[in-house]
Amino acid sequence: MNTLQFDYLKHVTDGLDRDAVLNELMAAFGRDVWNFAFFMTRSREMADDVAQDVFVKVYQQLYEFRGQSTIKTWLLAITRNTARDVLRSAWVRRVVLFDRLYPHAGTSPSAERESMDKLMAEEIWAVVLKLPRKLREVLLMNSHYGLSMKEMADVLQVSVGTVKSRLHRARAAVNRRLAQEASWTGEEEWT
Numbered sequence: 001m002n003t004l005q006f007d008y009l010k011h012v013t014d015g016l017d018r019d020a021v022l023n024e025l026m027a028a029f030g031r032d033v034w035n036f037a038f039f040m041t042r043s044r045e046m047a048d049d050v051a052q053d054v055f056v057k058v059y060q061q062l063y064e065f066r067g068q069s070t071i072k073t074w075l076l077a078i079t080r081n082t083a084r085d086v087l088r089s090a091w092v093r094r095v096v097l098f099d100r101l102y103p104h105a106g107t108s109p110s111a112e113r114e115s116m117d118k119l120m121a122e123e124i125w126a127v128v129l130k131l132p133r134k135l136r137e138v139l140l141m142n143s144h145y146g147l148s149m150k151e152m153a154d155v156l157q158v159s160v161g162t163v164k165s166r167l168h169r170a171r172a173a174v175n176r177r178l179a180q181e182a183s184w185t186g187e188e189e190w191t
Contacts, residue, residue, distance in 0.1 A: 040083035
């Protein structure tokens with residue numbers, strides 16, 4: 001990541017075309033931006049809109065990046081703020097959003113283990129997606145993007161202590177919910 005950040009800063013200081021820099025950022029981080037937007041909004045259509053808005057903002061603010069954080073942290077902060085703005089909009093508040101279940105891809109009977117792993121992952125993600133946004137976002141930033149406590153605090157504009165507290169509460173909520181679901185189905189509790 002550091003070489004990409006260095007290359008980006010070199011492009012900016014050399015005065016190269018903003019389009020080339022934006023294309024490089026979209027290629028490197030486009031999937032991360034979309035995934036984070038989806039995780040925040042729980043809607044593919046809204047995630048598409050948020051990701052597009054993020055890169056429009058990045059294009060407009062390209063020369064304002066000072067390198068005080070990593071590019072990924074900067075992009076995730078913009079994504080978070082854009083998703084929050086979309087979710088706060090009057091239009092979204094008036095529309096009832098239905099949680100969508102992921103369609104189960106067909107697997108062959110010989111891939112039983114792969115199928116079981118996929119079902120478990122889907123179950124865990126379904127539980128995570130039901131968490132309040134504040135807990136959901138720290139869990140995603142930590143487990144999927146590997147951000148440090150400091151980076152998460154920067155993105156969320158809260159203290160490191162608040163990040164630690166939210167992450168602890170998120171993990172506890174997921175574990176509690178998975179244990180409840182396991183006991184409802186008669187399965188053993190797993191950690």
